[in-house]
Amino acid sequence: MTRKKQAATAARKQSPEPVLSATSIVKELGRGAGTVMALKGVDLQLIPGELTLLMGPSGSGKTTLLSILGCIMTPTSGELTVAGTKTAGLSPDELAILRRDHIGFIFQSYNLFPTLSALENVRIALDVRGQKGYEAARRCEEVLREVGLGHRLRNYPGNLSGGEQQRVAVARAIVSSPSIVLADEPTAALDGENGNAVMELLARIAHEQDRSVLAVTHDPRTLPYADRVVRIEDGLIVGEERRPEGLDAPEITDLTKRRKAHA
């Protein structure tokens, strides 16, 4: 294990305070007879320095839970606390401020602005936070270099590969140094090599920058990078596994196999 990772692990041990805490989250979608209970009382906590995978079949409530944890959707009942702030009763604009200050998003289909270059796509994340000018531009370039796109700063999304686009999206998510990064199926649209590259990047962000990263996925290729796997089915958390201390990501090939072995 690298020194940085050891330091991060040590830090986690010293301060296990969750940066995000969801308690008894219930979400009903639709109205009247067509009401569907998408989440039926979910409890989840995100710890700094951890890459958590939220896995489950289609329709299990993964994306709904991600939307609620990201303060994009409000729960029907239950309590959500983000960076010490309870979200209950906050207005849409107050929730937007909470997202802006503490949460970075990565989307399945990247959601980049096709008319903006890679650099501009990242800059816009700082611009909405009121950070402009040379310092902001320099910071964006730095983050794009960190994700390996230093040579693609002026390229538009249409001229980037899927993996490169997702790395731009990752850069956009982390440029404002949020304590939480939420990723929705970050590897779904990528081939094996690019998917691995993005997962390595997310793991690095969690471990080296001490952020909480939660990735919703059904892609088994992502398992080796997880510190924790949370399984959701039919709106309920049905299981949770944690990587044993001391194991480095690439050395674990599949947590599922490990679980089967234990069983």
Place this chain on the structure above:
Amino acid sequence: MIFTLAFRNLFHDRIRLAVTLVGILFSIVLVAVQLGLYLGASRMITANIDHADADLWVMPFGAKSFEDGGLLMGSRERHQALATPGVEQVTPIVVRFSEWRKPAGGSTRVVVVGSDAEEGAVKPLSLKNGTWEDIKAPDAIAVDETYLKDLGVDKIGDTAQIGPGRVKIGALTSGVRSFTQSPYVYMPLSRARALVGAEGSDLATFHLVKVFADQDVEQVRANLLSRLEGAEVLTKQEFRDRSLRQWLFRTGAGVALIGGALLGILVGTVIVAQTLYSSTKDHINEFATLRALGSSSGYIHKVILTQAGLSAVIGYVLGMVLALLIVVASQSTPLPIVMTPQLAAGLFTVTVLMCAISAVSAIVKVTKIDPATVFSR
């Protein structure tokens, strides 16, 4: 980044941008032409009043406009006016519609304007060929060069007939158009009286009153009104307004011009609103992403308003270029279009407001964005 995003969104779809700009351009040209015609018509209607050296106008009760003064007044009114305290000078003028008979046959209506210019009355404006002295020669008159063809004459020295008397073109004016399309024919007062059937009399359509510089015009007007029972006394501004009301509003011409301008604004607003709305709809996922990234709704509104503002500026520039070409081309027509710096500034304000109002539908659309849609793409 707001400007960059708005600019790129706008130029991303060139066809939609072209439709937007054509909408604004059409709107600006229509409004510029309609209001330019309105201004041009206003100037034509009031040109003689504006150029007369008078503080007050004495006229028969019920006079409608400069051209339609009604009954002729006698010298009694003039003498009473001259005897009024504060009055420096009273100059009679005759203005009447009359029949112009063309040398080659046929006739047309003209407005005879008879005055003694050396006394400070109405002068023929913008004399291009000839002088006031030339007009004082026997039978001589001045007409505008634009109407030579309509009057059946070609040049200075040509003759025609007004009522019972022969007239000869002694001078030409330039750019003195008549809103009624009946050309003004300028001549000395006595000649005009003779042509309208008041030869040898002291009759006049209007008496132009000049007030001593140290006198209060309103007070002098009150004095005049108390003495002149059968006449009205109007200030220059009041007479201008009355003439404008008569020709632009009682005839419906002005209403049609203003209505056309409003229609232009309406059509432009609808076109810009439609294209802005569809642009916003096309970029709705990007706006939802911005919302998910934590942008305030104000940030997104600024992007849309900047888009609208950019459309307004580009559309205005293109529209004004075309409008100015039309203005230049209209100068040789009987109804020239006028463009003033105030009208140009007003048009810019209208364009910006039009685009801002157009942005409302797009703003309403983004206000309803559910940021959760970012997960359903």
